[in-house]
Amino acid sequence: MSKLTQQQKTEQTLSLTPAQIQAIKILELTGLELASRIEHELEENPALEEDYEQPTLETSSEEGENDTNDQDWELGEYASEDDIPEYKLRELQERQSVREEIPFASGAPSLDEQLMSQLSLVTPLTDRRREVARYIIGNINEDGYLTRSVEELQDDLLFKAGLDVSADELTELIRLIKTLDPAGIAAHDLQEALLLQIERLPSDELKPLVERMVRAHYDDFVNKRFDKLCVALSVSEERLAELYDYVGRLNPKPGNGFGDDSDARFAHFTPDFIVTERSGELLISLAEERDLPALRLSPTYLLMLEENKAKAKENRQSREAMTFLKHKVEQARWFIDALAQRQHTLRATMTAIVAHQRAFFLSGEVTDLRPMILRDIAEATGLDISTISRVSNSKSVQTDFGVYMLKFFFGEGMLNDEGESISTREIKKALSELIEGEDKRAPYSDERLTELLAERGYPIARRTVAKYREQLRLPVARLRKALRPAK
Incomplete structure (x- = not known):
């Protein structure tokens, strides 16, 4: 023991x-x-x-005018005129x-305000219903997506706001919010955001094919499996390129352009x-x-x-x-x-x-x-x-x-072949330029990018190229592939 x-x-x-x-x-x-x-x-x-009685620095500009308001910070409670270096005196004049x-975005209405205003026009809002709707809209992220589930929203409303809201009521309000502008708002993910936008576009010969591609073949679409899509949709590569251009005109971030809150949108950034x-x-x-x-x-x-x-x-x-x-x-x-x-x-x-x-x-x-x-x-x-x-x-x-x-x-940095120190940001810029200028029908692999960077005087490993590419949020070669050159 x-x-x-x-x-x-x-x-x-x-x-x-x-x-x-x-x-x-x-x-x-x-x-x-x-x-x-x-x-x-x-x-x-x-x-x-x-x-209010703090002394100000007696220094004049070239025109002989004193600028006392800009000098308060120099003196303070623990400083005197003699403590201030000459370069700071010059700086005050500038x-x-x-x-x-x-x-x-000064004066721009917030996304929350716009959505609440639109919602009040399409459905009656009691005080309780308005509070629930405001809570749902408040959970829409800066990109315009509502990623929280109905069950999660129910729990939050019950514990944080003391409101017992049924799943049907929440589902109906979310459905109504999705009909508001901008198109695609409150979608759960990118696929739904694209479909919500496609539904509102005028009918033409491409619209049914685009909707079918996004709805039924989304995985092949985002991974650019062109051969599979051509077979599944019974279209040529030229027509498939038109379908991709069609989707490319849609907004992947419906909430983009709006701040996180109204205060930020009315504020001035300094x-x-x-x-x-x-x-x-x-x-x-x-x-x-x-x-x-x-x-x-x-x-x-x-x-x-x-x-x-x-x-x-x-x-x-x-x-x-x-x-x-x-x-x-x-x-x-x-x-x-x-x-x-x-x-x-x-x-x-x-x-x-x-x-x-x-x-x-x-x-x-x-x-x-x-x-x-x-x-x-x-x-x-x-x-x-x-x-x-x-x-x-x-x-x-x-x-x-x-x-x-x-x-x-x-x-961080590295040494090039001449022994000069270069920053990683310079290397990333060179990498970005290479990818931007590549033939999108045959984009460079990471191995090829490594070779091209070495030719420019940046001898780095392939895994480093991959790391920098990911930090630049650039996809792998397969996902950068296009059916025809960018216009």
Whole structure:
């Protein structure tokens, strides 16, 4: 029989403080989310307030006009004019002309709203029926598909909304939604989406054959088994090519073009960084900086804290008040420090990325991208790899050539025959060009693509070619085959 024993041991563990956790969460926020978070903190914590009296940097543009609004971020509660490097002073003069907000489907009604509006015209909607319909429509994904089953929707409505809805009622509402525009909406899969669209098209000699091909021979259709389809449909290759062209005009993603929610569709998308070129020099700015208020600890609360500290030994009420005030002040200080740390982290990360990928930011050519991994930027900034990963996965930059997610600039590399370092993105671009220019009647196999890439100076293995092709979402040669050249 085993004995119960008690023993002591010493071990090291790594844990995050509340301040560190808060800093990580704030780092991952978008500009809009951060503005909302600051507003929330100002409402919840009276020890935190906007610093309306914060000094601004006295620097003039070439025309002699001061731009104080763009300078608030430079000073803050812990900085002075002498702390600001010269390149940042120049950047302040440029920022007003380069900062832009990019509209994202501004004013467009949401897909949910359009469907609910159409549905109310084809069937009476009681409050209960409207709620059920709204829940069904809310489960349609961004591509326009309703992949959840009737049973799953029943369970969700019962447990989440407290509505006991019969399978027949759900099935009928789904059937009605499928009759709405855009055609193919709420289909369970691609096959059903195509059939729903085909049903609405005007009748012609091709329509019966196309519907038969998609409905009865879908597997052969998607796998491009041309010989089998010609026999099954009793058509020539020329007629089969016409059938494929017919299907090619349909929309495989009926919900495409609509955002995930109405808020996103009415919002403005603002990149986190703006990088512009001026006379060969790259200027970096944080897009959010001019819109975020400067914060400080409330002088009133600090005075109250000092007063209660002096009285803490005298009575219990003062001790409790001191504890409360100290907690609020500490929370406010953590928040201000977290914002300052966020600004430092974002700027340091973007500066390192621009320095590493300078050639791309000047030309906009993918071939100018250098191999770069998270460790490179971590070593350049002195930040942890996990921190660089969080920034690169959630932030974007507006350049003179478009808007990119920061993760776009990361990629491993290899050496070519001349010993030069080339990025995987450059290889992927070459691979994409080869596939785009191939004869679709006899597309290149992965083995042939490997040979052609080697001829271009990219000696990589066939399995690597296959991996890159899959990452580019390009199908295998058999599925790229066409009956006639693309027009």
